[in-house]
Amino acid sequence: MSEKRLPLSQQIILQLLNAFIAFTVLVPIMWVVSLSLDPRDLSRPPDFRLIPPGASLDAYRRVLDKPTNNPVTFTELALNQFKLAGGVALFSVAIGVFAAYAFSRFEFAGRKILMLGMIMVLMLPGIATIAPLFVMLNSVNINLGEIQFNLRNSLGGVGLAMVSGALPFSVWNLKGYLDTIPRELEEAARIDGAGPNQTFFLIILPLAVPSLAVVGFLGFLGGWTEFALSWMFLTNPKDFTLAMSLYNMVGQYSADTPWSAFSAMALMVATPVALVYLALQKYIVGGLTLGGVKS
Amino acid sequence: MATISGNLPRPAPQAPTGFRLWWQRTTNARAAYLYLIPAFAMMAIITFYPMGYQVWMSFTDYGVRSLNPNSKTYQAPNVVGVQNYADIFKGDLAKKVQNFDFWKLLTFNLVWTFTNVPVHVVLGVLIAVLLNTPGLWLKKAYRAIYILPMVIPTLVVATVWKNLFDPQNGGINKLLASAFTPLIQAGQGVGLFQDVNLDTVFRIRWFDQIDAPFFADAQLPLVSFWILVVMAVGVGLALIKLRVPYATPLNIGLGVLVLGYGVIALEMPLSYYAMLIANIWLGWPFMTIVATGALQSIPSDLFEAAAIDGASPRQQFLSITVPLIRPAIVPAAMLGIITTFNLFNFVYMMSAGGPIRKTEIMVTTAYSLVRGNQLYGMAAAFCVIIFFVLLGLTLLTNSITRGTERYDV
Numbered sequence: 001m002s003e004k005r006l007p008l009s010q011q012i013i014l015q016l017l018n019a020f021i022a023f024t025v026l027v028p029i030m031w032v033v034s035l036s037l038d039p040r041d042l043s044r045p046p047d048f049r050l051i052p053p054g055a056s057l058d059a060y061r062r063v064l065d066k067p068t069n070n071p072v073t074f075t076e077l078a079l080n081q082f083k084l085a086g087g088v089a090l091f092s093v094a095i096g097v098f099a100a101y102a103f104s105r106f107e108f109a110g111r112k113i114l115m116l117g118m119i120m121v122l123m124l125p126g127i128a129t130i131a132p133l134f135v136m137l138n139s140v141n142i143n144l145g146e147i148q149f150n151l152r153n154s155l156g157g158v159g160l161a162m163v164s165g166a167l168p169f170s171v172w173n174l175k176g177y178l179d180t181i182p183r184e185l186e187e188a189a190r191i192d193g194a195g196p197n198q199t200f201f202l203i204i205l206p207l208a209v210p211s212l213a214v215v216g217f218l219g220f221l222g223g224w225t226e227f228a229l230s231w232m233f234l235t236n237p238k239d240f241t242l243a244m245s246l247y248n249m250v251g252q253y254s255a256d257t258p259w260s261a262f263s264a265m266a267l268m269v270a271t272p273v274a275l276v277y278l279a280l281q282k283y284i285v286g287g288l289t290l291g292g293v294k295s
Numbered sequence: 296m297a298t299i300s301g302n303l304p305r306p307a308p309q310a311p312t313g314f315r316l317w318w319q320r321t322t323n324a325r326a327a328y329l330y331l332i333p334a335f336a337m338m339a340i341i342t343f344y345p346m347g348y349q350v351w352m353s354f355t356d357y358g359v360r361s362l363n364p365n366s367k368t369y370q371a372p373n374v375v376g377v378q379n380y381a382d383i384f385k386g387d388l389a390k391k392v393q394n395f396d397f398w399k400l401l402t403f404n405l406v407w408t409f410t411n412v413p414v415h416v417v418l419g420v421l422i423a424v425l426l427n428t429p430g431l432w433l434k435k436a437y438r439a440i441y442i443l444p445m446v447i448p449t450l451v452v453a454t455v456w457k458n459l460f461d462p463q464n465g466g467i468n469k470l471l472a473s474a475f476t477p478l479i480q481a482g483q484g485v486g487l488f489q490d491v492n493l494d495t496v497f498r499i500r501w502f503d504q505i506d507a508p509f510f511a512d513a514q515l516p517l518v519s520f521w522i523l524v525v526m527a528v529g530v531g532l533a534l535i536k537l538r539v540p541y542a543t544p545l546n547i548g549l550g551v552l553v554l555g556y557g558v559i560a561l562e563m564p565l566s567y568y569a570m571l572i573a574n575i576w577l578g579w580p581f582m583t584i585v586a587t588g589a590l591q592s593i594p595s596d597l598f599e600a601a602a603i604d605g606a607s608p609r610q611q612f613l614s615i616t617v618p619l620i621r622p623a624i625v626p627a628a629m630l631g632i633i634t635t636f637n638l639f640n641f642v643y644m645m646s647a648g649g650p651i652r653k654t655e656i657m658v659t660t661a662y663s664l665v666r667g668n669q670l671y672g673m674a675a676a677f678c679v680i681i682f683f684v685l686l687g688l689t690l691l692t693n694s695i696t697r698g699t700e701r702y703d704v
Binding site for chain 2: 006011107117123131132138200246274
């Protein structure tokens with residue numbers, strides 16, 4: 001496309017407008033970055049400078065060492081969150097892709113009803129089944145004297161409850177992606193005598209790898225920022241996650257949390273997933289609205 | 296294919312009958328069910344069964360004592376019929392849960408949703424159009440910056456904004472102070488703003504101030520608000536039917552929105568505005584990206600042809616841009632409506648529903664019924680209600696989208 005030249009006066013006005021919008025977008029980000037560099041470790045720094053005098057990465061070191069009052073390091077928190085996120089991503093995609101294939105490629109009795117059931121679950125926010133999930137997971141107790149295990153009070157329980165919400169989402173999303181894979185290849189394979197299983201494993205699955213990665217990442221993102229369930233279910237500090245600790249730093253009893261520590265924590269939680277999101281952005285946006293268009 | 300095989304002499308195949316015929320015909324269906332089994336088995340256990348269990352729970356007085364059958368204080372849940380639902384709708388729940396009012400809650404949740412999403416969509420589309428201006432410098436840099444709110448997890452966004460709205464040293468209060476202090480000082484020099492204390496005026500308690508910032512004494516009965524909305528919608532529909540000039544569904548919808556919002560704004564506390572600002576920051580970039588994708592697929596000769604025919608930029612926007620990006624924006628807006636309606640992490644982290652439950656949305660209420668009040672049966676009933684509200688909302692947005700389709704195309 002040949003770019004037309006914009007008259008200078010218009011160019012200046014539009015540049016000013018864009019600069020203003022960019023400023024509003026960047027204010028919170030600059031705020032949190034500057035705070036995280038503040039070396040003074042005050043609960044509330046009285047003044048604000050873009051680059052605080054004596055800027056240092058001290059806050060990051062302190063957060064890595066011991067982010068909250070609980071004796072848990074950042075690494076342990078991150079590992080818990082990672083287990084949760086990875087588990088949710090893996091399960092929801094590995095199980096979801098089979099169902100997505102069935103919905104995308106087969107006509108069978110009950111297809112409409114099953115899909116409707118799926119969409120109904122999809123529409124319902126995870127919080128809306130929290131009461132029965134709490135009660136049910138709480139009733140799974142293993143008591144072997146030394147080893148006491150309550151499914152509700154464990155990362156596994158939180159993960160299960162999360163998969164219950166993530167699964168319909170990944171089925172629906174993957175179905176949207178699979179629908180866009182042209183059928184010619186499969187038909188060719190079928191003529192060569194391939195059954196549905198061979199078609200799935202040898203043709204569909206390899207072609208769907210990028211979308212599996214995207215939907216898996218969305219599941220991971222959900223797990224990485226999961227807060228509601230873990231905040232309700234988990235009581236043992238060894239199981240605590242990043243999201244819970246971050247909330248601890250701004251919540252009700254956080255008056256003496258240094259803002260520099262909170263900011264460093266916020267940035268360390270956000271940066272890894274933000275970078276991946278940025279890289280996959282094009283595919284994610286397409287996928288999120290795909291379901292609506294295709295249905 | 297058909298023509299070739301039609302010309303060939305075909306040996307008559309032996310037609311299978313009975314069971315074998317059925318077995319052959321259902322090969323595909325059987326494969327389909329096989330593929331569905333893992334997902335549906337999993338969902339049966341951790342999704343559908345809990346949902347059914349929830350419906351049963353909602354008719355009982357399931358409380359904290361019913362949790363552990365082995366404890367001494369165990370109390371089996373009693374079936375209480377529709378008591379929970381009655382308590383929620385009629386307001387008797389307020390005896391156990393302070394300041395609970397279902398109709399206020401529902402109204403706030405809808406106002407919250409329908410004041411956020413339109414702003415996201417309008418800002419998002421306008422900024423996408425701005426970025427799409429041919430010949431604009433630094434496009435790529437702006438695109439890279441504008442996407443940032445979308446890629447940062449909502450959880451982090453909410454906590455950072457909560458921090459920004461801190462009453463003592465938060466960034467927003469500081470920004471306001473540095474922007475307006477000179478103005479007020481100048482005013483005081485000429486005798487204005489005499490009762491303004493510069494030390495305290497910019498210590499705005501965004502999340503704790505109970506009084507609404509505008510018309511703090513206004514007390515609007517909720518019923519009259521809804522009567523007003525219904526009347527406005529009725530008048531609007533009549534105007535559309537009568538083909539009054541400018542009475543397009545879009546204009547009427549905007550009118551009802553502005554009117555309804557103008558009335559309800561009287562009662563909104565500051566924490567609503569704080570969350571609105573933060574959520575607008577959070578929400579428009581997604582719409583911009585969706586709109587940009589759609590804009591780039593519009594062939595540029597359409598605009599050139601329109602320009603040759605003498606269409607003004609405004610006309611081009613309304614009769615080319617809007618209809619052509621509509622198919623992409625509508626699903627995004629629907630997604631936005633459902634997401635914003637259920638924006639748990641954000642609301643819980645920022646205002647936690649405060650002050651006095653004025654900014655509580657339905658999902659945060661359900662959460663606090665379980666976690667704070669431990670009224671499991673009541674929470675179950677509440678979640679069943681959420682389900683029907685969401686169903687209604689989805690059907691409503693669907694029908695509105697279809698209803699406006701004719702106008703644009």
